[in-house]
Amino acid sequence: MKWNSWSFHKKVWAFLLTFTYGSILVSVLLVSYIYQEVYVGTEEERLLSLGRNLATQHTPGELNEDFIQRAEAHNDVSTTQIYVVQNPRELSACLPFEIDYQTFISEEERRQLLNGEYLVKMGYEERIDRNVLAVVTPLVEDRVLDGILYVYVPVSSIQEVFLPAVPVLVLLILVLFVILYLSGSRFTTYVTKPLTTMQLATKKIAAGDFSSRVPIHTSDELGQLGHSFNEMANALEKEDLRKQTFLSNVSHELRTPLSYVKGYSEVLLEDEQLREDQKEFVSIIHNESDRLSKLVNDLLDLAKIQGEQEVLSVEPTVLSALIDEAAASYLPSARKKGIEIITSSDESIIALIDPNRIKQVLHNLIQNSLHHCQSGDSITRTLTLERANICKIMITDTGAGMSKEALVHLGERFYRTDDARTRKYGGTGLGVAISKAIIEKHNGTIHYESELGKGTTVTICLPIADEKDQPND
Known part of the structure; x- marks a missing residue:
């Protein structure tokens, strides 16, 4: 479904949902960024500073036990762990983990250390069995690597940070959804209801009902528009x-x-x-x-x-008899033109109508059908019960029909679908408008369907009489 075809109500809802959950996503990404860039960056600077300070206490030559003890004394009072490695190529016994004698640093890293550079490592360390942020500080003199200081702190991955907060986050999203639903429903109703009411009123005005008005409850832009x-x-x-x-x-x-x-x-x-x-x-x-x-x-x-x-003179009327009576005056001219008139009516239907006015509508419709039919065409009149309290009259002909453009203007005063034909038979262009006004006066509806060259169908729906309104036998 295209965005342009969505109703305004759906567009407002889509905006609220996108804004809310987009904000949540941006917040999660922002926290992740702060964790990765700010927290980890700060820790990296601290470890580098600690490594440099300890390195300044080292005297050139073989690492002595006193230096090792001073460096590793931090392990008892801080979460920062410091280990002195005398053999940088392999993990020496001074690290309290199982020794697999795998190469601890690569040859390229060894060259960096010999140049006095620091190494920063972050990620999963198999020997420690967890994620760490580590700074490797070289103990070097005259391009001789006496050892290294392996300074690290355990760090959690972003998944580990947020995993304990998942239940809280899910609950927060549910609460936000409920709040959004309640407040969003009120907000979208507040915004769209006046527009929907105005749309319905506009349709009534377009149909000729100029009495339609919209209620005004606010003094904002919507109220001013109303x-x-x-x-x-x-x-x-x-x-x-x-x-x-x-x-x-x-x-x-x-x-x-x-x-x-x-x-x-x-x-x-x-x-x-x-x-x-x-x-x-x-x-x-x-x-x-x-x-x-x-x-x-x-x-x-x-x-x-x-x-x-x-003022309509409404009375219970047997519709089938009224339809037959209206069509009777046109039977001779129909036979003369070679047009067949077919009738199918439910004789039990009694409508609450003004018989004279409805007969006027039937005369107009049957006459229009005759004018648009030629020899061999037919006109079918049917009367059925549409719903419990509504009956339906259909007048269908197989005549010339009308174009879609003509259907749009049908019912307008003085409009003629075929000006030459209408003038030939003396039409005024007001018959359809009068019929429409009469049917609407009866709280009914009239609808036209037509296709050029395939005929026209007119459907009229009228209220039927209640049992108490029907005449007694």
Whole structure:
């Protein structure tokens, strides 16, 4: 899964987890660095200084017993161990470990010692059977190696240092995880919940519901963003109300003059004294006035449905009978065009609807299907029970279908999927918007699926009536 496709909530969680456990890892590495570079480095300097001081007490020649005793006296009072080796090539008897007579120093190291250089060794020493930090100080005079001082302290590996702390570290990580989970949940909810609420409100506004608002609980940047969003929603709601009022007023004012134009044109068409060209002009005026009258009526209808003044006359209705009744008026034209209408309905479904408004939706959908079908196509109407309290009406045709671009804009006022075809049949481009508004007024949903050249399916979901609401026999 790509980072860009993650939700903001997951990104915040990923950041918190990465930051917390990254901090733990950096702390462990820092402690390891301090141990290796600071502690070990300090010990190395101390051992070098101790070796040099003891070397200054050595008189040239064979190592005497008094010098050896003074040097090894440190072993009784300090964790630092000092051993005097008279034969640097082999581990002499003065080291209190089993002697295997392996070469103690290499030839190259011997040359370094003869030059007065110091050797620093760190790691596992097989003779001592543990990790040590050792400084080998040469006792040399005139390029004669009288012996060496083997000064060392036992050191633990980084694993040995942290091994006793593993249970504590595991417990600490678990405690941190619990704290992170509790605090992280609150933090991510605090950050993402307003954004999620705003996202849902944005979708509602995009769908035409301008009454959606987001709650504001803080005065920080998120609160200011929510306040700005609500101001935008208020402006959009006012603008939409003004637009609806304007359309309603204009439509209402146009009704009377249009009715006059339509009426007078009908009278003129009946006048036998008109010439043919005059009758043609009057016929155009009559047709256009009739189209404008339908547009005005649709605008008023849409404004009424979307406004608060529309009150549904809801009653328990047998949906199968309503669907058959709506389709009956289109059967003759369907037979004439060679289009088959198929019905499959559950006659027991009773919905709580306004029958007149739902019939208006069915008329619009069946009419649209007929307009987009040709001879040999079919229209299928099905009514099924979707869930315990929801029924589903599906109207499927095998007609021309729509493109994906057209589906995106479907339901917008005055939008036509095929302008030439719609104008041919006198459409106003408001039928789908009116149907959508009616279904949403019933607390239902309407969904369109279509593919160019393969037809269209319209799915409507409506609440069904409770048993107490159903009519008695």
